[in-house]
Amino acid sequence: MSETNFDIVIIGGGPGGYVAAIRAAQLGFKTAVVEREHLGGICLNWGCIPTKALLRSAEILDHVNQARHYGLTLNGEITADIKAIVARSRKVSDRLNGGVGFLMKKNKVGVIWGEARITGPGEIRVDKSAKPAVEPRRPAPAGAMGEGVYTARHIILATGARPRALPGLEPDGKLIWTYFEAMKPAELPKSILVMGSGAIGIEFASFYRSMGVDVTVVEVMDQIMPVEDAEISQIARKAMEKRGMKIFTDARVVRVDKAANAITAHIQISNGKTLQITADRMISAVGVVGNVEELGLETLGVNTEQGRVVIDDYGRTSVAGVYAIGDVTGPPMLAHKAEHEGVICVEKIADLDHLHPMEKSRIPGCTYCTPQIASVGLTEAEARQAGREIRIGRFPFSANGKAIALGEDHGMVKTVFDVGTGELLGAHMIGAEVTELIQGFVVAMGMETTEEELMHTVFPHPTLSEMMHESVLDAYGRAIHT
Amino acid sequence: MPIEILMPALSPTMEEGTLSKWNVKEGDTVSSGDVIAEIETDKAAMEVEAVDEGVIGKILIEEGAEGVKVNTLIALLLAEGEGQSAVQSHIAGEVAPAATSGSAAASTSDIIPVAGLPPAPASGEHRIKASPLARRLARDAGLELGAVAGSGPQGRIIKRDVQAAMAQPTPVSSASAAHATAPVAIPSPMDEVEPLAKYGVSLDRYALVTADNITKISADRLSESFRDIPHFPLNMDCRVDALLQFRKEINAKAPEGVKVSVNDILIKASGLALKKVPQANASWIGDGRIALHKHADISVAVAIEGGLITPIVRDADQKGLVEISVEMKTLAARARERKLKPEEFQGGTFSLSNLGMFGVRSFASIINPPQGMILSVGAGEERPAVIDGALAKAMMMTVTLTCDHRVVDGAKGARWLAAFKGFLEDPMTMLM
Numbered sequence: 001m002s003e004t005n006f007d008i009v010i011i012g013g014g015p016g017g018y019v020a021a022i023r024a025a026q027l028g029f030k031t032a033v034v035e036r037e038h039l040g041g042i043c044l045n046w047g048c049i050p051t052k053a054l055l056r057s058a059e060i061l062d063h064v065n066q067a068r069h070y071g072l073t074l075n076g077e078i079t080a081d082i083k084a085i086v087a088r089s090r091k092v093s094d095r096l097n098g099g100v101g102f103l104m105k106k107n108k109v110g111v112i113w114g115e116a117r118i119t120g121p122g123e124i125r126v127d128k129s130a131k132p133a134v135e136p137r138r139p140a141p142a143g144a145m146g147e148g149v150y151t152a153r154h155i156i157l158a159t160g161a162r163p164r165a166l167p168g169l170e171p172d173g174k175l176i177w178t179y180f181e182a183m184k185p186a187e188l189p190k191s192i193l194v195m196g197s198g199a200i201g202i203e204f205a206s207f208y209r210s211m212g213v214d215v216t217v218v219e220v221m222d223q224i225m226p227v228e229d230a231e232i233s234q235i236a237r238k239a240m241e242k243r244g245m246k247i248f249t250d251a252r253v254v255r256v257d258k259a260a261n262a263i264t265a266h267i268q269i270s271n272g273k274t275l276q277i278t279a280d281r282m283i284s285a286v287g288v289v290g291n292v293e294e295l296g297l298e299t300l301g302v303n304t305e306q307g308r309v310v311i312d313d314y315g316r317t318s319v320a321g322v323y324a325i326g327d328v329t330g331p332p333m334l335a336h337k338a339e340h341e342g343v344i345c346v347e348k349i350a351d352l353d354h355l356h357p358m359e360k361s362r363i364p365g366c367t368y369c370t371p372q373i374a375s376v377g378l379t380e381a382e383a384r385q386a387g388r389e390i391r392i393g394r395f396p397f398s399a400n401g402k403a404i405a406l407g408e409d410h411g412m413v414k415t416v417f418d419v420g421t422g423e424l425l426g427a428h429m430i431g432a433e434v435t436e437l438i439q440g441f442v443v444a445m446g447m448e449t450t451e452e453e454l455m456h457t458v459f460p461h462p463t464l465s466e467m468m469h470e471s472v473l474d475a476y477g478r479a480i481h482t
Numbered sequence: 483m484p485i486e487i488l489m490p491a492l493s494p495t496m497e498e499g500t501l502s503k504w505n506v507k508e509g510d511t512v513s514s515g516d517v518i519a520e521i522e523t524d525k526a527a528m529e530v531e532a533v534d535e536g537v538i539g540k541i542l543i544e545e546g547a548e549g550v551k552v553n554t555l556i557a558l559l560l561a562e563g564e565g566q567s568a569v570q571s572h573i574a575g576e577v578a579p580a581a582t583s584g585s586a587a588a589s590t591s592d593i594i595p596v597a598g599l600p601p602a603p604a605s606g607e608h609r610i611k612a613s614p615l616a617r618r619l620a621r622d623a624g625l626e627l628g629a630v631a632g633s634g635p636q637g638r639i640i641k642r643d644v645q646a647a648m649a650q651p652t653p654v655s656s657a658s659a660a661h662a663t664a665p666v667a668i669p670s671p672m673d674e675v676e677p678l679a680k681y682g683v684s685l686d687r688y689a690l691v692t693a694d695n696i697t698k699i700s701a702d703r704l705s706e707s708f709r710d711i712p713h714f715p716l717n718m719d720c721r722v723d724a725l726l727q728f729r730k731e732i733n734a735k736a737p738e739g740v741k742v743s744v745n746d747i748l749i750k751a752s753g754l755a756l757k758k759v760p761q762a763n764a765s766w767i768g769d770g771r772i773a774l775h776k777h778a779d780i781s782v783a784v785a786i787e788g789g790l791i792t793p794i795v796r797d798a799d800q801k802g803l804v805e806i807s808v809e810m811k812t813l814a815a816r817a818r819e820r821k822l823k824p825e826e827f828q829g830g831t832f833s834l835s836n837l838g839m840f841g842v843r844s845f846a847s848i849i850n851p852p853q854g855m856i857l858s859v860g861a862g863e864e865r866p867a868v869i870d871g872a873l874a875k876a877m878m879m880t881v882t883l884t885c886d887h888r889v890v891d892g893a894k895g896a897r898w899l900a901a902f903k904g905f906l907e908d909p910m911t912m913l914m
Contacts (some may be wrong), residue, residue: 036895423615
């Protein structure tokens with residue numbers, strides 16, 4: 001007879017939910033996770049991880065296509081086998097999905113398989129999930145509990161988010177895709193129109209472009225990747241246009257006409273004119289909305305607004321004993337933000353000492369398009385808007401020895417400092433491997449270093465990280481290699 | 483290695499004090515518990531006891547030194563077998579290398595001036611954990627990092643801590659409002675030699691004396707209280723014939739040697755009135771909150787040589803008059819000898835000041851922060867009074883309640899006074 005009474009039950013086994021569950025188990029709470037289709041959530045099954053696998057294939061393809069620049073001759077032809085690329089991506093997800101199942105077992109976290117609804121204070125009813133978001137649904141992990149009524153002193157909502165659908169432009173799974181379909185195409189279309197240039201849109205645009213697909217990006221804001229620093233975004237746009245992408249900003253898809261195997265998008269551009277672009281497929285990547293429905297929140301009186309659960313600094317909702325973390329609580333909708341929120345939430349329940357709310361201004365963001373983009377903190381414009389007097393440092397990849405040796409001499413490291421205090425307010429990078437570099441600045445910000453410590457830090461030579469040092473020096477007019 | 487004797491903190495808020503007296507000299511043998519020195523703070527003189535046994539190897543702070551910071555090394559105690567060389571090496575190595583370089587070969591009787599000592603000697607000093615950004619913010623704001631509470635990992639001071647400290651109105655810790663010594667602004671540069679010259683009073687017409695700690699601290703605190711607290715007085719005449727009769731009866735039956743005074747009864751009545759009108763037993767807290775006191779702890783003003791001190795009768799509402807009388811007698815005696823412990827004069831919730839014995843008819847006292855009220859008691863005297871419609875003689879006493887309007891408004895203060903007067907005019911009710 002399986003247990004039905006827990007200290008903490010977490011609804012949703014994505015990166016926020018399963019990490020919170022492990023932390024709760026570490027703290028001695030009797031913990032269970034309710035999951036309706038896949039441990040690891042979107043991140044691990046249909047998001048962050050499988051796209052990285054796809055983009056790795058794209059990157060290797062790009063490298064091979066550049067082989068002659070490195071003195072290598074390819075005798076024969078390199079072809080992208082989309083079925084095999086997708087299969088590899090799925091295998092990567094499978095492996096990690098199994099890994100989460102193992103972690104649950106190892107930490108003695110119960111897994112309850114099905115769709116949860118809070119039926120009263122501390123009470124959850126789990127039913128068989130009616131309609132999975134994606135087919136095929138993964139089978140329940142071995143040893144999972146099933147439908148029934150469960151009780152918990154604390155219930156944490158970690159239900160995540162799903163693609164936003166714009167009225168009239170709703171994804172249909174055939175001609176208009178979301179990331180679900182874009183992740184596992186049966187064959188490569190000849191042309192794709194990507195609506196939205198956030199991380200998801202731009203990563204798919206980058207992937208399909210590398211695969212040789214004719215890609216058009218339509219962004220409603222005045223720059224691609226609207227959350228990034230304008231200067232970085234501009235460099236990205238140029239690099240992507242050079243790769244053959246067509247990019248329209250200040251542009252809005254107003255209507256889509258569907259043919260048998262193509263769409264025609266009517267796009268309103270800034271000067272009031274309308275463009276028509278025909279493509280085989282369209283990817284709708286206009287953001288995500290929180291999964292707040294059918295959880296029993298209205299009955300319970302949990303406060304929600306605009307598709308997200310309202311929480312305080314420690315994940316507490318308006319109802320005692322009910323908490324929420326991750327995408328369902330609103331932006332930034334990032335797995336690492338969800339994980340950290342989950343940990344803080346559980347530690348607050350445990351009433352640990354020295355807890356502090358997450359510093360939202362220090363959450364980094366990474367986009368794995370080509371060229372890569374990574375950033376943390378305030379953009380130059382945000383810093384100015386906040387009334388800060390700032391110093392800007394810039395250092396180009398073209399002046400870094402390692403970048404040149406790699407044949408990756410396009411990109412920039414940009415830093416934003418507060419003039420008065422030397423506080424590092426933001427760091428913005430574009431170019432090869434910057435997603436792996438940004439943590440250096442994230443740690444620096446977390447430790448509250450000023451420009452002085454960064455200047456006195458010895459960066460290893462020859463590395464791309466030297467550009468981080470030089471960018472700091474440049475902010476104070478002391479860069480060596482420019 | 484010699485044992486360090488450090489300037490003790492007599493209360494949590496004490497930062498410095500006067501080393502008023504050494505009871506031992508170098509070479510004296512002391513054992514644990516011996517009184518070796520006396521320290522004077524704002525409110526009390528305290529004895530410093532030896533905690534170890536040994537020989538006083540060196541006295542580093544001379545008798546009468548003022549402003550000695552808490553934790554300053556004041557003397558070195560030599561353990562058995564240790565000679566003067568241990569003192570030399572200890573001082574040279576650990577205390578103040580700078581001080582030993584000039585007048586280096588300090589003879590054992592040399593006194594190192596206070597100014598030459600580092601603020602906190604090696605043993606009392608802790609590395610302040612702070613982020614680089616916090617250090618810079620504090621430096622730019624002229625903020626002492628040591629005064630900032632750290633909220634980062636293991637108490638590390640981080641940006642938000644410094645920002646929070648900067649947002650506070652004064653750098654003085656708000657918890658020590660009672661001891662805050664906000665500097666009083668001096669309108670124009672003072673002539674140090676002839677401080678009253680600008681008022682047209684020449685030096686030959688007065689003598690200059692240095693005020694003791696009590697007077698100095700009181701001056702600052704009273705200025706601050708009078709300036710910063712929105713205070714107002716409420717007067718009330720009380721007929722005390724019944725009270726005097728009541729006292730006479732009590733004293734007739736009191737144990738040998740106990741004589742309950744009118745003031746003792748007023749202490750009891752104050753405590754009872756605070757319990758009857760608990761909303762008036764309150765303190766305003768700077769951040770917009772109010773402390774509602776659960777106990778009626780009465781600070782009773784006692785004049786002592788060189789100042790005023792307010793020993794506390796705690797839970798006055800619950801004590802019998804004989805008990806209050808005995809307690810007050812010992813407290814007052816110990817106050818005059820300056821032997822009160824900090825907890826005996828810090829932390830009252832209400833103050834009582836009585837100048838009746840001097841023939842003062844009525845007066846309004848200055849609030850003793852963080853208390854919300856202080857009662858000033860005038861002389862009991864025969865006055866004409868209308869009793870039952872006819873003019874008659876009655877023993878009357880005028881009391882004045884000074885209230886902090888932020889916690890005690892006029893109506894609240896009046897309700898308290900009515901309750902107080904009720905107890906005085908019908909003393910039996912105090913026993914119910």
